[in-house]
Amino acid sequence: MRNTILQIICFLLCTLFFYAAAAKALDFGQFVADIAKSPLLANIPPAVTGGLTIGTEVAAALLVALPRTRKAGLFLSTFLMLCFSLYMGILYFFYTNIPCSCGGILGQMGYPAHIVFNIAFTLLAFTGILLQHFSLSYPSTKTTGA
Template sequence: MQRSKKIWFWLPYAISILCAILFIYAATSKLWDFQQFKVELGQSPVLTAYAEWVAWSVPLTEYALSVLLLIDTTRQKALFGFLGLMTMFTTYIVIVLNFSDYVPCSCGGVLENMGWTEHLVFNLFFVALAIIAILQLESRSVNKSNLS
């Protein structure tokens, strides 16, 4: 029984580390080949007008959230930020797959080698992890407030 409590206690931290690694990797791969990333965003039927702005803001936001995910006092808010960004990325994939003739891939590294279905499942997996971590942290704070 004690082992189960320890796992649930550390789970949000472990998930936060995984999410931070994902965003650090994704942001670095975007900046590594920044021109290609910007060109692909410019070819997107949804983001063409905002390609320059999005090209800079996405990796910088990913880096910022990665740092915030690793700090105890900002972890919960950062998980909400991670969840929001991953939900937007996932929604973008669904929109482009269903309503566009051209499907640009502005992903880098290993993610670039995934098909769109695999990428969608991958994103949904991380969305689910973020929700689990958020719920665990919120139940912990509710329990603390009930004890006070």
């Protein structure tokens, strides 16, 4: 059961990160233009931030998808979702009229819904870390018949 839940979490994270990266890459010009409006990223060239964001999302998706790198992928996913949640929260509570730079349907969410969505995926990724840890720490209780 634990492994099945872990597989579902990894599938959801992989899907989220591939979708988000693809949506941003397909409309890279708009993505970079929106990043340029962020007061939190003012000192970093938007094309650099955009490229690193897309690359990191693809890396997280690939790491989570592969069993040998799943643990690293879950840690990266948790870190990314925590950073995205904090970023969105700071923009929402301390600034006005800053467009969301997320692509696709995620960019259409209002800030409160998007923050809740990000927090939910942060908790999901963290749950994946716990499930991965416990599935590796404890041997299976199944016994083989004699």
